Amino acid sequence: MAREPTSDLLAFLAVARARSFTRGAATLGVSPSAASHTIRGLEERLGLQLLTRTTRSVSLTDAGERLLQTVGPHFDGIEDALAAVTALREKPAGALRLVAGEHAAESILWPAVQRLRRDYPDIAAEIDVDNGMTDIVAERYHAGVRLGEHVDKDMIAVPISPEMRMALVGAPSYFAQRPMPRSPQDLTNHACINLRLQTYGGFYAWEFERGGRELKVRVQGPLAFNAPHLAIKTAISGAGLAFLLEDHVREDIAEGRLVRALADWCPPFAGYHLYYPSSRQLSPAFALLVDALRYPAKRAKRTR
Helix, strand or coil: CCHHHHHHHHHHHHHHHHCCHHHHHHHHCCCHHHHHHHHHHHHHHHCCCCEEECCCCEEECHHHHHHHHHHHHHHHHHHHHHHHHHCCCCCCCEEEEEEECHHHHHHHHHHHHHHHHHHCCCEEEEEEECCCCCCCCCCCCCEEEEEHHHCCCCEEEEECCCCECEEEEECHHHHCCCCCCCCHHHHHHCCEEEEEEHHHCEECCEEEEECCEEEEECCCCCEEECCHHHHHHHHHCCCCEEEEEHHHHHHHHHCCCCEEECHHHCCCECCEEEEEECCCCCCHHHHHHHHHHCCCCCCCCCCC
16 A cells, blocks of 8 residues: 555544544644645545544544444554564563553552563553443553453453452441341341442442342432442441442451441452453563463563
């Protein structure tokens, strides 16, 4: 392919993925007007409109969406191949783009990246915190982190944490005023702190299981948050019961700020997994990251 049409396609892909001439042009190192002129030339040669432009937004036409979906993966494959070839030098190097929820990013992903960079300073990492169901292929991430039950079947999934559990907790001051629940059904008589999660598209239905019996309880209460740390603070204040990952409240339980209830209704489930497309070529830098995160850790010795 001639150099000029390739440049035009790269400009289109950057703007189409960013849904913005300003952001797309920034990734190319050109001005928005230059990117717009380039894409308009491509549209004229194709005889098709690829982008719908307004003063506030950029959207794809049907033709533009089809071009993005068919051409984009080929350019991604070229970039992966070039990265793999570049990484054959003596020291693993390159940039890794990763996405994870706040808890996984802080407790697992960042510590592993920090350790990795001590040994391999030529490896760079971008960690985006997103608690939603990010499409890592469309957003061009190398990998993401999710709970095992939320990883798509067409992805390679690597366990990076032990099994996890949920914990129903309340403050001692709360239980001084109300009886301890003996079953999930008892929660109808309690003030419960709701949590709105992007992964569920609304309030999280509290999930319990015992002896093969599963229950999902949509609780009621005067307070709701979209951040676990606020639910924890509210529970500690005695305002209600919270249902959170055990990791979030383990220290508060150990130090007596929170009391656990219905522990026998909270069995373990698959923990965090690093996931990435099965078609991705593993560069040495990415392979090192997978090795650093894998649980249980079975890391091969590597020489620099």
